[in-house]
Amino acid sequence: MSINEIQDNIIQSFDEIEDWMDKYQLLIDMGNSLSPLDEQYKKPQYLIEGCQSRVWISASYKEGKVFFEAESDTVIVKGLVYLLLKVFSGRTPDEILKADLYFIERIGLREHLSPNRANGFTAMLKQIRNYALAFKLS
Amino acid sequence: MSINEIQDNIIQSFDEIEDWMDKYQLLIDMGNSLSPLDEQYKKPQYLIEGCQSRVWISASYKEGKVFFEAESDTVIVKGLVYLLLKVFSGRTPDEILKADLYFIERIGLREHLSPNRANGFTAMLKQIRNYALAFKLS
């Protein structure tokens, strides 16, 4: 599946839910299902510190593809991380760098991208692109 | 005439005039008719510096009465000074200190007493009282 097909899938599963609480319940469930990050990566160099929550993210490069692992100390951000990994992990650097990330907006989670949300999420997006760029140039 | 009779006289002469411009014309005429202050008093110790205009005021004490002389660099303030001298000059310190100065308000010149009017006029009123007090205690 292409990045956009995955995004469309995500959108569809959220679209089927009407109530805000249920949407967030889904996100929470996703967050809880995220496999924990290996302790070796819970170090400052992998940390993206938001004002309210923290995200650790590590990446590896195998056979032309970037694989991400990540975690957060809040479950909701973990849910977002889960979705991001679903979209980006296992893609080529070029796919990542060219991707138009629209699903967050479309499933009504735009608030997490706003300048108000110091949850490290926007910084994490940037970090994902940085990793992709680094691997591409390496 | 008592201080209040003089004040009432002043009020009456302004009350007869309806138009603002005519009221001020009267004030201007009064200002122009104020006899100039002797040059020896145009010195810093007699100066009350407003932000926009300056007033010099001197006082003398004869036979229990306080006599004021004053001048300003603006004609409108001179008009006000003219009225003030009419009310206060030649009075005993006690009369001055007890006086309830109401005519300014009543002839619609309250604006000159407002905190906005940095024309030295309020400071001059205070100075008149200070002179009276000083002579009383001397």
Added chain:
Amino acid sequence: MESNFDVASIRKQFPILEQKVYGQPLVYLDNAATTQKPRCVVKRIEEAYFSHNANVHRAVHLLSQQATEAHEGARVVVQGFINAAESDEIVFTRGTTESINLVAFSFGEAFCREGDEILISSMEHHSNIVPWQLLCERKKMVLKVIPINDDGCLLLDEYAKLLGPKVKLLAITQISNVLGVENALGPIIELAHKQGIPVLVDGAQAVAHRPVDVQALDADFYTFSSHKIFGPTGVGVLYAKRFFLEKMPPYQGGGEMIDQVHFEKTTYNQIPFKFEAGTPDFIGTAALAEALRFIQKIGMDNIHAYERQLTDYALKELGKVEGFQLLGNIPDRHAIIPFQLKGIHAYDVGMMLDKLGIAVRTGHHCAQPLLERLGTGPCVRASFAFYNTTEEVYRLAAALRRIYKMFN
């Protein structure tokens, strides 16, 4: 419980409270961050702009005179509100933060030198920490901190030990913005004054919740923000005793604060203008005065009594919620309830409350050192104003129950 105080009719004065959020009626419990505004305050802003908007002081025209009267009249209203001795002791600033920065700079210039100490407490808001850190750095001084106990209360004997000839100023909050605890300013100030140490009181969290009398307190400096007391954003107050205002050099330079300007020598205006450089926010001050009149009409004592009942009710109701963990152990809280839901990140709690229409604040509440000391990490803070109701508290409790289940 709402005898003597008709919260329903009060709420009608605050149009924003009728707002819906994610389809839910808004429950606004973030009052310690900023308060909502009654109609009359916004009306006053409109009226001022559309009938007497002109730059204040020194102008000869009517609009400017009216604007000046509104602005200087506001000073008198503030004076009355905190019972200052003179309106000249009221300096208008941009907010509590600027008020404290002003004192940190100007008091520092006049009274402090290398090796001197400034005393603050462990429960200060960043705005009552960082300005003193900047001063101490600039002047090579030392910042000392009064410790608190595990309950979140000031250790008064430790405080007494910290006083001494090197201490030049005590800067302390009246009510903690995280715990809601009120410090015993009476004895605290008395003790400082016995050693000749002046005291700055950060009243940001106090003014909207209890009557304040700066003369009775004998505070040397008192600061608060308009936006936290139902007034407009962008305006703050610094009260200072005349003695200090006279002795302190100006903070900022510019229009309004001068007497005479020459390139060789400039002389400054009298107080309070010496500390008010530039065009003041004269519309803001007029609107602040309106806010103060509004709450004076309701009565600060009534507000205080009502909020106490509401806070007690909230503590009782929330205490029954599974997983609810209150921060601090304090006899008496002022309209602020800091808590955690066991095992759930404060951010997650706040996010879900938002989806249920309830606005709270989460995080470190600009008091990182306090949360570090208490060892709790980020927490949730529900904070009340006199327009909040028991129904709203009930909705908060119900929401927390629901959220607890969602995450477990």
Added chain:
Amino acid sequence: MESNFDVASIRKQFPILEQKVYGQPLVYLDNAATTQKPRCVVKRIEEAYFSHNANVHRAVHLLSQQATEAHEGARVVVQGFINAAESDEIVFTRGTTESINLVAFSFGEAFCREGDEILISSMEHHSNIVPWQLLCERKKMVLKVIPINDDGCLLLDEYAKLLGPKVKLLAITQISNVLGVENALGPIIELAHKQGIPVLVDGAQAVAHRPVDVQALDADFYTFSSHKIFGPTGVGVLYAKRFFLEKMPPYQGGGEMIDQVHFEKTTYNQIPFKFEAGTPDFIGTAALAEALRFIQKIGMDNIHAYERQLTDYALKELGKVEGFQLLGNIPDRHAIIPFQLKGIHAYDVGMMLDKLGIAVRTGHHCAQPLLERLGTGPCVRASFAFYNTTEEVYRLAAALRRIYKMFN
């Protein structure tokens, strides 16, 4: 003359212009002191208070998110308005005066030391004089002044001579608030930059009258006040190149401007927040953005062209009034006409104009050194905005004729 620009319909947006003063329709010619506000600006304030009033940044609830978007959105609007390269280069302050004080302090701390020089001009507003005097006093530096000629124009060769390795900054106004003269910033800044000297431009009197492009100007700092450009009181802007904002230490300490606070060590937030301590005037910034959008819709070029015609008309009409004496001899004036009526004190002229419904400013206009240099004493200043009309100018001329007669 009002082709392409419908002043009648513009005036309808400004309710205060329908006001009567002493029974006369208000003629507001004190725009250089502060400007009037269109309906949409006051409407925006009301809307913000009643639909998304909440403290900005860092909160998890919807109202706060909306408030933050409005506030940060305003930064982008300001960026666009003056064509800054990034919105991070826009710092919100309380006004021009505070913007300049901020630079005087923080630039001073970072780049200046004993014996260094700051360069200003003879025609600066007190707000662009006194902050530098305070800096020079604190750091034992020297303030140097670029002279003007009798006409009121800057002496450019004298300026060139004053430049040198000791000069750390040039602070200069774009348009004089007394004379209305515009300085030739292009060559002035180029010359300074050739010697590596950064330039602060005081744009307080420029932004409402001509298009501004800080990148084209290559200004290192640019300052202006919201209230002088149809926005609310209490808000100001400091534009600064990223390089300087990064290098300069914070000015005030407190909430918002920190990253981490510990009693031992505090780290600061990134720019622009590093310079914005305390709760910002987030309603004010949203309303400023509305004002800027309003004038962008009318078009700064249209405004500039209209005002030029109006000013030329005024100079012609007023020139015919007996006793009218224009100050300065300047090729091109920006909506400001400073004058005296022969033999009549400026205060008397202003007082009588007020009684005729005409609001002007009189006195030293916060530029004492300039008036001293010109040797004129207090003067009257009529200053225009784009809502003023030829009829109003005509009424001013007629009023001056009448006043001249009254005093003679």
